[in-house]
Amino acid sequence: MTTPGEEAPVTSDFVRSYVITGGRSLPSSDELALHTLVTLAPERTLPLGAGPEVRAIWELCAGGYLSVAEVAGHLGLPVGVARLLLTDLSEQGHLLRRAEPPRAQNVDRATLEKVLHGLQSLIG
Amino acid sequence: MDSNPSSAETAQKSIYVSSAVTNAAKILVVGHFAVGKTTFIGSLSEITPLRTEEKMTQASVHVDDLRGVADKTTTTVALDFGRLTLSDDLVLYLFGTPGQQRFMQLWEDMARGALGALLLVDPARLEETFPVIDLIERYGLEYAIAVNCFDPAATYSEAEVREALDLLPDTPVVYCDARDQQSSARALIALVRHLLERAA
Numbered sequence: 001m002t003t004p005g006e007e008a009p010v011t012s013d014f015v016r017s018y019v020i021t022g023g024r025s026l027p028s029s030d031e032l033a034l035h036t037l038v039t040l041a042p043e044r045t046l047p048l049g050a051g052p053e054v055r056a057i058w059e060l061c062a063g064g065y066l067s068v069a070e071v072a073g074h075l076g077l078p079v080g081v082a083r084l085l086l087t088d089l090s091e092q093g094h095l096l097r098r099a100e101p102p103r104a105q106n107v108d109r110a111t112l113e114k115v116l117h118g119l120q121s122l123i124g
Numbered sequence: 125m126d127s128n129p130s131s132a133e134t135a136q137k138s139i140y141v142s143s144a145v146t147n148a149a150k151i152l153v154v155g156h157f158a159v160g161k162t163t164f165i166g167s168l169s170e171i172t173p174l175r176t177e178e179k180m181t182q183a184s185v186h187v188d189d190l191r192g193v194a195d196k197t198t199t200t201v202a203l204d205f206g207r208l209t210l211s212d213d214l215v216l217y218l219f220g221t222p223g224q225q226r227f228m229q230l231w232e233d234m235a236r237g238a239l240g241a242l243l244l245v246d247p248a249r250l251e252e253t254f255p256v257i258d259l260i261e262r263y264g265l266e267y268a269i270a271v272n273c274f275d276p277a278a279t280y281s282e283a284e285v286r287e288a289l290d291l292l293p294d295t296p297v298v299y300c301d302a303r304d305q306q307s308s309a310r311a312l313i314a315l316v317r318h319l320l321e322r323a324a
């Protein structure tokens with residue numbers, strides 16, 4: 001607890017996130033949804049000066065498609081930080097993206113029916 | 125995390141989504157603390173369920189502070205998720221998080237593009253579900269109720285649950301055991317059927 005007027009201690013986690021993102025504010029989920037699938041585009045070279053987190057994303061995403069949330073989970077990053085780094089890589093043309101959800105919250109019957117059939121096959 | 129695959133089978137098992145998959149759907153699994161969200165996701169996920177720690181900045185005002193200065197504190201919330209390949213070209217992601225007003229940013233993220241939400245309910249602690257229903261409704265999510273039967277001896281009728289939670293007549297209420305894959309799948313099926321009716 002800190003008493004009013006006293007500076008609250010800044011946690012090391014906070015400093016870590018701040019360093020990784022360069023103190024930039026995190027993009028919203030409009031940029032990359034948690035379940036958007038991403039992978040490294042073919043024949044790309046790691047950007048010069050890439051930090052350890054970008055290198056880790058690069059290696060992980062070279063293997064195939066994963067959701068934004070899975071990239072964060074595998075690398076132990078908060079989703080906001082993973083999304084920022086992935087957005088940078090995407091803007092630089094290093095990423096392929098799949099399964100972007102529609103911007104509007106519209107329900108897609110065909111997807112719902114596929115989900116239903118898939119779940120029904122689990123209970124046999 | 126298990127970084128030491130012990131058999132050839134686990135070594136071969138890829139963490140990646142099959143390359144034929146072009147569509148990813150998302151369903152939220154929500155409910156108060158210890159209602160069984162992590163268990164539910166784990167019973168269905170084909171990957172070891174993953175978890176991230178999300179830092180939430182929360183503005184708080186000291187009532188006893190005469191200057192009325194608001195300061196910011198940071199709390200952490202776990203976001204759990206799992207994955208389920210449902211057909212050659214479709215994967216389903218399940219995202220679980222507690223329903224607390226202070227985690228709004230995370231809810232906004234989760235709600236974006238979600239098909240709907242399965243609300244897990246412990247009938248012995250129904251009142252803890254109200255704040256979660258508020259959040260679901262705030263984000264305009266369609267939902268179904270899955271009553272997680274912790275104590276098989278204690279029976280609560282569907283009518284009791286409906287009345288206590290003040291549900292709309294067409295909101296599905298199913299019973300489930302979050303530890304059981306088939307039972308969890310049935311709960312999701314009830315939700316998806318409801319979503320299809322609402323989309324009609």
Ligand SMILES: Nc1nc2c(ncn2[C@@H]2O[C@H](COP(=O)(O)OP(=O)(O)O)[C@@H](O)[C@H]2O)c(=O)[nH]1
Pocket residue numbers: 155156157158159160161162163164272273274275300301302303
């Ligand atoms: N008896 C019983 N225990 C359960 C069931 N679902 C979850 N649990 C237990 O309840 C506790 C809380 O579950 P957890 O999944 O961690 O809840 P969460 O906080 O909502 O993620 C754990 O010890 C689970 O093993 C259930 O259906 N029946």
Ligand SMILES: [Mg+2]
Pocket residue numbers: 161162163204
């Ligand atoms: Mg949990």
